[in-house]
Amino acid sequence: MRPYPRSARRLSEAERIFNYRPSRHRNTVENSFGILANTLRIYQRPFECRVQLCDKLILATVVLHNYILETPTETNPALGEKQTNPLVQMNIAAATNSTREALDVRNSLMEYFMSDEGCIEWQKRVVNHVN
DSSP: OOOOOSSSSOOOHHHHHHHHHHHHHHHHHHHHHHHHHHHOGGGGSOOOSOHHHHHHHHHHHHHHHHHHHHSOOTTOGGGTOOOOOOOOOOOOOOOOOOOHHHHHHHHHHHHHHHSTTTOOTTHHHHHTTOO
8 A cells, every 4th residue: 555645745644644554564564574584584585486375374484483482492593593684675566656446445544544443542643743
């Protein structure tokens, strides 16, 4: 989901909140994959399998990682052995235009994030930089 562009105009509070929420989730996912890449060599290069197997492969490695954390051994990299492995280079899509449907989904999510049901109590403080 593409964020609202900052350069086009001044963003409304709702648009800033929308940009913040997926960004926060993306950081969590990237950190998780970074941990997996430092623990399991399979994440140090692109997967060489069918796309349909990627979800199962990721789930299996997460389960394996959690098992490793719960059963420490002397050779467990999760116990502090430093491993420096470069993350896999991600290919970023070059397209700059979104479909009308994608823009509608983004606007629907923005409205949900601002609603009583989807609002997080501290989101306005964060995007408005209020302590």
